[in-house]
Amino acid sequence: MPFISTKVNVKISKEKEEILKSKLGKAIELIPGKTEDWLMLSFDDQCNLYFKGISEDKIAFVEVKIFGKATQAAYAKLTKAITDILNQELDINSDRIYIKYEEVEHWGWNGNNF
Amino acid sequence: MPFISTKVNVKISKEKEEILKSKLGKAIELIPGKTEDWLMLSFDDQCNLYFKGISEDKIAFVEVKIFGKATQAAYAKLTKAITDILNQELDINSDRIYIKYEEVEHWGWNGNNF
Amino acid sequence: MPFISTKVNVKISKEKEEILKSKLGKAIELIPGKTEDWLMLSFDDQCNLYFKGISEDKIAFVEVKIFGKATQAAYAKLTKAITDILNQELDINSDRIYIKYEEVEHWGWNGNNF
Numbered sequence: 001m002p003f004i005s006t007k008v009n010v011k012i013s014k015e016k017e018e019i020l021k022s023k024l025g026k027a028i029e030l031i032p033g034k035t036e037d038w039l040m041l042s043f044d045d046q047c048n049l050y051f052k053g054i055s056e057d058k059i060a061f062v063e064v065k066i067f068g069k070a071t072q073a074a075y076a077k078l079t080k081a082i083t084d085i086l087n088q089e090l091d092i093n094s095d096r097i098y099i100k101y102e103e104v105e106h107w108g109w110n111g112n113n114f
Numbered sequence: 115m116p117f118i119s120t121k122v123n124v125k126i127s128k129e130k131e132e133i134l135k136s137k138l139g140k141a142i143e144l145i146p147g148k149t150e151d152w153l154m155l156s157f158d159d160q161c162n163l164y165f166k167g168i169s170e171d172k173i174a175f176v177e178v179k180i181f182g183k184a185t186q187a188a189y190a191k192l193t194k195a196i197t198d199i200l201n202q203e204l205d206i207n208s209d210r211i212y213i214k215y216e217e218v219e220h221w222g223w224n225g226n227n228f
Numbered sequence: 229m230p231f232i233s234t235k236v237n238v239k240i241s242k243e244k245e246e247i248l249k250s251k252l253g254k255a256i257e258l259i260p261g262k263t264e265d266w267l268m269l270s271f272d273d274q275c276n277l278y279f280k281g282i283s284e285d286k287i288a289f290v291e292v293k294i295f296g297k298a299t300q301a302a303y304a305k306l307t308k309a310i311t312d313i314l315n316q317e318l319d320i321n322s323d324r325i326y327i328k329y330e331e332v333e334h335w336g337w338n339g340n341n342f
Binding site for chain 1: 121136161162165166167168169173175186189190193194196197198208209212213214215216217227
Binding site: 007047048049050051052053055059061072075076079080082083084094095097098099100101102103 | 229233240243248249253264265266267268269270271272273293330332333334335336337338339340341
């Protein structure tokens, strides 16, 4: 039951989106027990983003929401992996990428809560 | 002080949006003390969503944010209600709908925090 | 490591967005230790929002996400400041503005978590 929202101020082509989807689907396995089989993704491109008061740089804001909790070590690995993906695929500098985690207690799917 | 964000990858017509608005305004009463009188809603249609690595299915990601807390039983009822609404009105399969809850401690309205 | 997302149902011109950016960059200093140097902003205008079942009013939903915690007093000041900014710059009534806070435990930047 993870969800990853990716907001960037650059354009994401459909081809690139498919690549990001596949790479994030692999990266989520860095959180024990999580796989692409339960992963939902959202991509928002050409967003109006600012970092340090500037909008001219390429910027990314990623939110990872998981049901339950994970270790600091697992989150550290996932931050590294997602940062590398966005850096390689969208040419966004690592120091212009925020990745924020949310541990969720109540999460519904298929009409019921887990 | 609840807020419900509905993100789907299908189109929502203005007529359909009004229906969803009314039904969600009723459903929120399943959380004790919450009514449409304090409910804010956001609808994002035609989002770029993937579930299980696939974007061709109809998909919904709903976030319910409430000031304070509620019981598991109340959340379970609301999950059932919202799932039914999206299934009936937008023809999204129940097993393609995530509903995530966030309990909020600090919430401002009208210039002050509750 | 703060992030402020501003969703409104009115149009935000580029000139107005720059003004909002500057004012929010100053307002964030009301949270001790936070400055525009680490602030990321997102602006979504012309959103499909409803409050109290109505979409005709001007409406704003703001999410402030910070790494770590702050005091109730600091949040109260920031709510007042952000409400005033949106009221003055976008002519949104204070009682049509929600400001929600999220205290984040795990936050990544530049490939590592704080």
